[in-house]
Amino acid sequence: MAVRKTKQGAQHHIHLHKGDVGRYVLLPGDPGRCEIMAEYFDKPKFIVQNREYVTYTGKLLGQKVAVTSTGIGCPSTAIAVEELIAIGADTFIRVGTSGGIQPGTKVGEVAIVTGAIRDEGTSLHYMPIEFPAVADIDVIQALKEGAIRAKVPYRLGITQSKDSFYGEVEPERMPMADHLKNRWKAWVDGGAVCSEMESSVLFIISSIHRKRAGGVMLMAGSADTQPQTEEEFAEFHKLFDVHRAISTAIEGLKILIENDLK
Amino acid sequence: MGKVEFPEVKYHIQMKKGDVGRYVFLPGDPGRTDHIAKLFDNPKLMASNREYRTFTGTLLGEKVSVTSTGIGGPSTAIAVEELIAIGADTFIRVGTSGGMQPEQVPGELAICLAAIRDEGTSMAYLPPEFPAVADITVTQALKLAAINLNVPYRVGITQSKDSFYGQHEPERMPVADHLLQRWKAWKMGGAICSEMEAATLFILGNIYRKRTGGIMLVAANQESDDPNVGVVEELDDLMAVSIEALKILIKLDKKTV
Numbered sequence: 001m002a003v004r005k006t007k008q009g010a011q012h013h014i015h016l017h018k019g020d021v022g023r024y025v026l027l028p029g030d031p032g033r034c035e036i037m038a039e040y041f042d043k044p045k046f047i048v049q050n051r052e053y054v055t056y057t058g059k060l061l062g063q064k065v066a067v068t069s070t071g072i073g074c075p076s077t078a079i080a081v082e083e084l085i086a087i088g089a090d091t092f093i094r095v096g097t098s099g100g101i102q103p104g105t106k107v108g109e110v111a112i113v114t115g116a117i118r119d120e121g122t123s124l125h126y127m128p129i130e131f132p133a134v135a136d137i138d139v140i141q142a143l144k145e146g147a148i149r150a151k152v153p154y155r156l157g158i159t160q161s162k163d164s165f166y167g168e169v170e171p172e173r174m175p176m177a178d179h180l181k182n183r184w185k186a187w188v189d190g191g192a193v194c195s196e197m198e199s200s201v202l203f204i205i206s207s208i209h210r211k212r213a214g215g216v217m218l219m220a221g222s223a224d225t226q227p228q229t230e231e232e233f234a235e236f237h238k239l240f241d242v243h244r245a246i247s248t249a250i251e252g253l254k255i256l257i258e259n260d261l262k
Numbered sequence: 263m264g265k266v267e268f269p270e271v272k273y274h275i276q277m278k279k280g281d282v283g284r285y286v287f288l289p290g291d292p293g294r295t296d297h298i299a300k301l302f303d304n305p306k307l308m309a310s311n312r313e314y315r316t317f318t319g320t321l322l323g324e325k326v327s328v329t330s331t332g333i334g335g336p337s338t339a340i341a342v343e344e345l346i347a348i349g350a351d352t353f354i355r356v357g358t359s360g361g362m363q364p365e366q367v368p369g370e371l372a373i374c375l376a377a378i379r380d381e382g383t384s385m386a387y388l389p390p391e392f393p394a395v396a397d398i399t400v401t402q403a404l405k406l407a408a409i410n411l412n413v414p415y416r417v418g419i420t421q422s423k424d425s426f427y428g429q430h431e432p433e434r435m436p437v438a439d440h441l442l443q444r445w446k447a448w449k450m451g452g453a454i455c456s457e458m459e460a461a462t463l464f465i466l467g468n469i470y471r472k473r474t475g476g477i478m479l480v481a482a483n484q485e486s487d488d489p490n491v492g493v494v495e496e497l498d499d500l501m502a503v504s505i506e507a508l509k510i511l512i513k514l515d516k517k518t519v
Contacts, residue, residue: 114395114398115376115393115395116393117391117392117393118391118393119391127447127451128444128447129390129391130378130379130380130390131378131419131447131448131451131453132376132377132378132379132393132394132395132419133393134375134376134393134395134419137375137398137401137402137405137417140398141398141402144398156398158392158393158395158468183389186388186389186392187392189388189469190388190392190465190468190469191468191469191471192392204451207419207451207452208450208451208452210452
């Protein structure tokens with residue numbers, strides 16, 4: 001069956017046409033963050049909204065760039081990425097928030113994601129589980145340099161991409177509590193740095209379509225560094241600033257554009 | 263019962279602390295350790311037991327080693343566990359492989375950023391959802407080395423399999439359809455080479471927070487769109503790029519220390 005399009009010939013869910021976006025797309029989960037990210041572009045312009053998919057475009061270093069929200073989770077992310085590829089996008093940077101996994105992770109550090117634990121169902125519709133969800137080396141390297149330019153503390157590593165938010169934050173009340181806790185321990189021991197809900201499917205689909213993808217997540221610290229006092233809470237809210245992830249992504253994207261123009 | 267003392271000399275690799283540097287090349291074939299050691303300054307044979315053969319020498323004044331892993335995840339896991347126990351922290355797997363994408367030309371290099379966990383050993387360590395990913399600094403050093411020496415390369419995913427003949431002659435296996443279907447998926451996913459050890463190495467590297475990477479000569483390509491595609495068994499480029507990459511890493515480490 002051919003891909004369904006709207007009456008106006010736009011992609012079924014994101015409601016965008018060929019030519020609406022360039023090759024570079026930032027992917028936040030939250031539709032509300034698109035406008036905030038677009039403010040970093042030159043000449044930002046709202047393009048369209050349908051369901052959880054909001055798109056703005058603009059320019060960076062003279063090149064067309066876009067931001068499209070994916071909604072929460074891999075099912076809606078897969079749709080967004082499939083449709084963005086269909087209209088010509090080839091470089092994706094997921095920008096989001098996440099929990100820190102490794103002890104000692106401080107609020108405000110960003111995770112530059114190298115690979116993702118496929119702790120979700122969507123990517124299994126594409127590839128057997130043994131296939132690694134891995135980011136593109138050039139995007140990883142650009143985001144790493146981007147964090148340095150943006151003066152944001154970063155760590156490189158693997159993210160857990162899960163389907164169940166409450167299964168992660170409140171595992172004890174789930175029927176599968178022991179299973180969830182055992183697996184969480186394995187992810188910690190394996191060195192995973194953060195936990196979020198969309199990267200793995202982005203990386204798997206990008207591998208299949210030979211597109212470049214990466215991700216930068218703002219981290220809310222780890223369990224052992226959570227604020228206790230009023231002062232610490234105030235400090236937490238100051239540092240848990242999504243602009244840290246956005247500025248890293250924007251600087252990284254500029255580095256990618258510079259390299260592509262070479 | 264008295265306290266059990268771990269022997270100072272590791273059981274399989276037959277080496278102790280001080281016998282290897284922090285940097286270790288990992289070929290599969292014991293016979294190749296001699297070739298790699300020739301590129302070190304002052305190479306010295308340290309041990310040879312079963313499939314594990316080790317030379318230690320220096321590069322840029324730093325102690326470096328080469329230890330063979332034997333074929334497959336099981337023997338590789340043993341080698342890596344014991345090398346970590348005696349102080350190694352940076353591993354570069356060097357080997358030969360088959361290409362998987364039609365446009366790959368034998369003789370080019372495949373730098374392995376991640377591995378398909380098509381094997382059993384790493385499952386004894388982490389669930390299969392966990393990605394077998396190499397270290398970014400090591401991978402970037404391998405890439406820069408290939409660029410510096412002007413050797414064609416690509417960076418991508420390797421299939422780390424347990425069954426050599428299951429890959430080369432799948433049709434004669436009882437699970438032929440399963441093998442063929444999965445091979446098709448790996449190809450569509452963009453995997454660039456097929457070998458037998460990288461996944462285990464990368465998973466152990468993640469667990470123990472050690473740096474790992476891998477570089478393979480694409481010796482042949484059964485998926486080539488050129489019917490007359492040849493076989494390249496010349497290892498000089500592979501060895502030269504591996505040595506150059508380790509020198510890049512050593513220089514980087516000296517800066518940060």
